[in-house]
Amino acid sequence: MFNRVLAVASLSLALFSSTAMATYERDHPLFSAYPNANLNRALMFDYEKFVFPVSIVDKTRTPQIFTPLEAVGDLYMHHYEIENASSIKVFENYVAAAKKLGFKPVFTCALEECGNEDQLDDLSDMLSVHGDVYNNRRKPYYWVGEKDSPKGKIVAAWFVGAYEDEVAVHQVIVEGEPLETGLVKVDAAYANQGVTPTHVEPLSDDDKAEDYALLPRYPGAQIYNHKKIDTETVTLPFAINAAEKTPLKLTGDLGKHTYTIKNVSTLKVYENYKAALTKASFTFISQCELEQCGTEKQAQDVGDQLALSGDVYNWYRKPYYLLAKKTLPEGNTYVAIFVGGYEDTVGVQQVIVEEKQVQTGLVNVNADQLKQQIDAEGKALIYGIYFDTGKAAIKPESKPALEAIADLLKRNKDFLLYVVGHTDDTGDGTANVLLSKQRADSVVAALVKDYQIANNRLQAQGVGPYAPASNNTSDAGKQKNRRVELVKRLR
Structure with a gap:
């Protein structure tokens, strides 16, 4: 037997008055701890x-x-x-x-x-x-x-x-015990007041410059991080409760913002974004609220996809998500908003995409630039020669690039070049090697026929997708891989 047994408090059950506390560092007054516990x-x-x-x-x-x-x-x-x-x-x-x-x-x-x-x-x-x-x-x-x-x-x-x-x-x-009431007092004078609207401070010029012009920040919001990119490819998810599960893959001007807002509910922030987009004639194509957004893990995953850092961190509680679209003559505009909370702070993940085609022709290739590249690296990359998908015929808009190559060869009579065709990794690798060789042959043929370059100064090769300049997981990366390279030959 133990020298002492579990102590029992007085059988009188007039228990002491309790008050709420986060931690309680004592035994319960009725039952002591087991010896040496x-x-x-x-x-x-x-x-x-x-x-x-x-x-x-x-x-x-x-x-x-x-x-x-x-x-x-x-x-x-x-x-x-x-x-x-x-x-x-x-x-x-x-x-x-x-x-x-x-x-x-x-x-x-x-x-x-x-x-x-x-x-x-x-x-x-x-x-x-x-x-x-x-x-x-x-x-x-x-x-x-x-x-x-x-x-x-x-x-x-x-x-x-x-x-x-x-x-x-x-x-x-x-x-x-009976519920004790009367602990909260009502200020009758305050209760009879009208609703006090939220005070909205005007945005500073610096804040306006950081925000996306289409959708400025919620009042009092602090910017956590942001970026604006001219012509980017982005993927926007549908809500977990949507029948459509394939994410939208869009290309256009991109704005990504993360804001934090203190002492406000996710509901109020979400309803204000929704009202603003409704007023601007956006159509909602996917949205979810609270439990409709799935489990915590599923809601967090949607937030992660929108977050600039790729991680919504703790701001996924009490979630709301919307994906909206507005059709304009120059292209569609998409807005995706994920609102989540943690303790007394709301986090807003905002993505805006204004669709547009990739603008080309902004970089002019000339003979001097090509010479500098070849002297420095032994090769020069040409992105201004265009082909239809799966075809080897050179498109007319390739003329400025062909003229620059011809000018290079005419100024440098001793230059011998490999003309090497490259593709991205879409489709069969063997077929891409053949296609890249055929395209290189077309470039050589055009330089010989249209610009009177001696045939023995040029040798066509094709390596397909096997020497990429970038990744093959994005449109931008694939575009860099679809190129012609001029490689200096020694003989």
Whole structure:
């Protein structure tokens, strides 16, 4: 026998007045800790609801089923750790103390009676102040009892489990009591006031320059990061509840912004964005609100796809998402907004795409530039020679690039060149090698026929997709890979 047993507080149940606190660093006044137990964590809530499982968990049903015992009152949750003790001895001491105080058993289970491993996981985790008893669920014992008191019913429960030489005790006690009201006072004068509109400070010139002109920031929002790009390819997701699952792949002027806003709800921010886009005659093609956005992981994934950093961080709680479109003569404009919160801060992920074709002809190739490239690197890259998809015939808009190559060769009579064709990785590799050789042949033929360049100064080769200048996972990368290279020959 231990030299001392679990101490029991006075049988008078005029329990001390409780106040809510985040952590509770004492034992419960009714039940002291087991000898030499270490208090791992405790919480106390002034008037809270707790549901005790009073059966094993039936996991054959979705959601899982168990018999609940609901108690409302002051809630105490304790987690103790005890070394070199057995779970049965610790358990029996707690039950004996409860019965001595007059608690009547409601439900109990021991060892395999508490269910299989999965059932035991769910049963035990409901009693843990952490939401998880971790490894301490071996050799399990569970007991729930209740007792009437002058203030109301008291419900107490213990889950006791072991791991190696350590026993863990998860204790939950609810002291029933009437709900105390009248703690919050109403200022009648304030209550009779009209609604005070949100004060909107005018944006500074610096703020306006950082925002996208189409959609300035929410009042009081701070910019977290942003970028604006002339002509980029971007992918916008549909909401998880949409019938359409294939993301939109768009090319145009891009603006990506992340804003943070203090002391406002995700709902208010979302409704304001939605109202602004509605007023501007945008059509909503996909949207979700709260649970419609799926699990936390699914909502976070949508936010990640819009976030400039690729990570929405903690701003995915209470999520809202919308994808809107406006058709204009010069092209469609798309707006995607993901709004999520964390504690007292809302994060807004905003993406705007104004569709347009990639503008070419902005870079002029000339003989001097080609000579500098060849002298420095032994080769020069030519992007101004155009072909239809899958074809080897040179398009008329290639003339400025061909003229620059011819000028280079005429100024440098000793130059011998390989004309090397390259493709991206779309389609069959062998077919692309053949196509790239045919295109290089076309360039050589045009220089010989139209610009009177000696045939023996040029040699056509094709390497297809096997010497890329960039990635093949984006339109911009593929465009860089579709090129002609002039490589200096020694003989």
